[in-house]
Amino acid sequence: MKKRAEVSNKGAFSNFDFANHTLDEFMNETTYSLQDTLLFYGYNSVILNPDVTTTSKYYSKLGQCHTFQTTNSSSKFSIEGGLGFYLNNVVNGTNSVRKTIIPMYENSLMGSFKIFIHDLSEIIEDRTDQLETYSQFLHIESGESVYLTIEVKEFHMVDHSAEPCVSRINYSQSRCVEECMHNKLMQTYKCSLPWMRGNSIYPLCNDSKVIDNITTILNSERKEYSSTCNCQISCHLYFYLPNVVMREYKLHGNNTLLSIYYNTNIVSVVEQVVSYDWSSFVADLGGSFGLFLGLSVIGFMEVIEAAFRLLFKKRRERIEEEERVASLRDQRMVGRLIDYLMTYKTRNNTDVVFKDKY
Numbered sequence: 008m009k010k011r012a013e014v015s016n017k018g019a020f021s022n023f024d025f026a027n028h029t030l031d032e033f034m035n036e037t038t039y040s041l042q043d044t045l046l047f048y049g050y051n052s053v054i055l056n057p058d059v060t061t062t063s064k065y066y067s068k069l070g071q072c073h074t075f076q077t078t079n080s081s082s083k084f085s086i087e088g089g090l091g092f093y094l095n096n097v098v099n100g101t102n103s104v105r106k107t108i109i110p111m112y113e114n115s116l117m118g119s120f121k122i123f124i125h126d127l128s129e130i131i132e133d134r135t136d137q138l139e140t141y142s143q144f145l146h147i148e149s150g151e152s153v154y155l156t157i158e159v160k161e162f163h164m165v166d167h168s169a170e171p172c173v174s175r176i177n178y179s180q181s182r183c184v185e186e187c188m189h190n191k192l193m194q195t196y197k198c199s200l201p202w203m204r205g206n207s208i209y210p211l212c213n214d215s216k217v218i219d220n221i222t223t224i225l226n227s228e229r230k231e232y233s234s235t236c237n238c239q240i241s242c243h244l245y246f247y248l249p250n251v252v253m254r255e256y257k258l259h260g261n262n263t264l265l266s267i268y269y270n271t272n273i274v275s276v277v278e279q280v281v282s283y284d285w286s287s288f289v290a291d292l293g294g295s296f297g298l299f300l301g302l303s304v305i306g307f308m309e310v311i312e313a314a315f316r317l318l319f320k321k322r323r324e325r326i327e328e329e330e331r332v333a334s335l336r337d338q339r340m341v342g343r344l345i346d347y348l349m350t351y352k353t354r355n356n357t358d359v360v361f362k363d364k365y
Contacts, residue, residue, distance in 0.1 A: 015067040015133075015222045019217070025213040028263050034201045038071035044120075045073070046262065049091045051081045059090070065201040066133045067222065069121065081269075086154070089268020094120060096149045096156050096261040101150040110185040120147045120263060124157070128179040133202055133225065141181075150261040154253040156270045162244040163278045181236035191232070244248060 014020070015035075023033070041063055050056035058079040065071055081088035123131050125142035147153055166172045182204075189205035198212035199205075200221060212218050224232050249267070 009074075015226055017219050017223065019222075020215040020218050023215065024203065025215075029213075030201050034065045037063065041073050044095055046093045046095050048075070048093070050077060050089075051079075051083065052087045066131070066134055067200075067202045068160045069131070070124075072131060080325050084269050084272055086266055086268045089266060091267075092263075092265040094149075094263040094265065096263070119149060120265075121145075122147060122265065124249055124267070126179075126247070128182065128241070128245075129179045130179065130182045130185060130204070132181055132185060135139040139242055141179075141246060143247060145249060147263055147265065148256075149227060149263055150256055152253070152255040152264040153251065154266045154348065155249040156252055156268060158248040158250060158275070159269075160248065160275045163276070164240075164242045164244075165279045165281060166242055171239050173239050174242040178241050180238050180240050184233050184236055187236035188225070188229070188233050192224065196221060272273070
């Protein structure tokens with residue numbers, strides 16, 4: 008920020024002139040653009056190398072951040088093959104238009120730089136702790152000359168029910184949480200802020216009370232509001248660990264020099280694998296039976312098959328016995344019925360007695 012102030016504080020925009028200015032104009036006038044911050048840069052020994060792309064985004068706590076990404080790999084593992092930045096002394100920067108829009112931010116300029124080194128899939132959150140990002144942070148004062156070497160570590164995990172993760176390419180938990188929260192807020196309040204991310208498209212907010220409500224949720228109710236986002240950790244994590252090789256002070260003109268490069272092509276890879284899958288189980292089972300019982304896996308399966316056959320044979324015999332007993336019982340009943348009918352047929356008519364009802 009050009010002036011030391013946090014626009015995420017409650018009431019920061021209570022006196023803002025929404026009728027004549029927008030929040031984009033405000034952020035543009037109160038933050039340092041790429042031209043304000045950077046005098047020149049180089050990559051792979053080429054000044055202003057076209058293989059470097061830059062993007063800029065607004066943040067309520069960090070101001071305007073500029074991201075540098077290389078599109079081609081460098082084959083030199085030395086300072087000549089890395090990135091170099093010659094940063095402007097922002098303390099001496101001035102802006103006359105700024106005073107007409109935001110007179111409340113005229114004091115206390117900051118003369119330092121915050122450097123975040125992270126994978127392309129990760130984003131920088133709009134808060135100071137960066138709890139959900141996998142990034143490395145450095146603070147560089149104006150006038151310093153800093154040389155950094157980068158060590159790369161990769162972590163690849165297996166997605167399972169106990170510890171679920173997302174294996175999608177270019178996915179990160181930090182990006183998922185930020186976009187989910189900001190989309191929900193924009194859909195709720197039907198407007199957006201310059202530092203909000205997300206796929207929803209809404210006009211800029213022009214009500215200070217709405218801005219206060221949004222910033223309160225982002226600052227104090229973040230955990231509760233993001234509980235329904237269902238953002239799992241990524242299965243593939245990449246860490247770029249900086250090592251300060253040299254740090255000097257008092258450059259001429261108080262400008263800042265930052266050099267970032269690899270000094271080795273060694274990458275540490277930690278990969279999680281399924282240590283006991285079905286194939287390993289069958290192999291261990293066959294080895295155990297072969298060692299203690301003299302059986303192979305096929306022999307063990309034959310034993311199980313014989314046991315099932317014996318079990319079904321016993322069951323079939325029991326069912327057949329029950330059916331035979333039921334058949335004999337039915338035959339006895341039929342025989343008794345026939346005997347009764349034959350006896351009734353041979354009786355004399357005189358045996359039939361009619362009794363008077365009265």
